[in-house]
Amino acid sequence: MTSTDWQKSSYSTSNDECVEVRTVDGLVELRESDSGNVIIRTTPTKFAKFLQGVKASEFDHHADFAG
Numbered sequence: 001m002t003s004t005d006w007q008k009s010s011y012s013t014s015n016d017e018c019v020e021v022r023t024v025d026g027l028v029e030l031r032e033s034d035s036g037n038v039i040i041r042t043t044p045t046k047f048a049k050f051l052q053g054v055k056a057s058e059f060d061h062h063a064d065f066a067g
Contacts, residue, residue, distance in 0.1 A: 008033065 004024055012018035018033050028047040030040045042050075053059060 006031070 004022055006020040006022050008018045008020045020031050020033050022029050023044075026044075027041045028044055030042075030047075031038060
């Protein structure tokens, strides 16, 4: 990923309730679309490890499935 434009998942709906990602100066930036002024920055390696954890369901116990 080498874009400075915010991107969101194709699984996201058209409303503003999604996580967006971009790269700037070699770092990965994340933000929630409805709170665009809060940006988390990390390295590509740490972001890749995070995504691996998400895919492996490591964080599912943090989710509020009650809605």
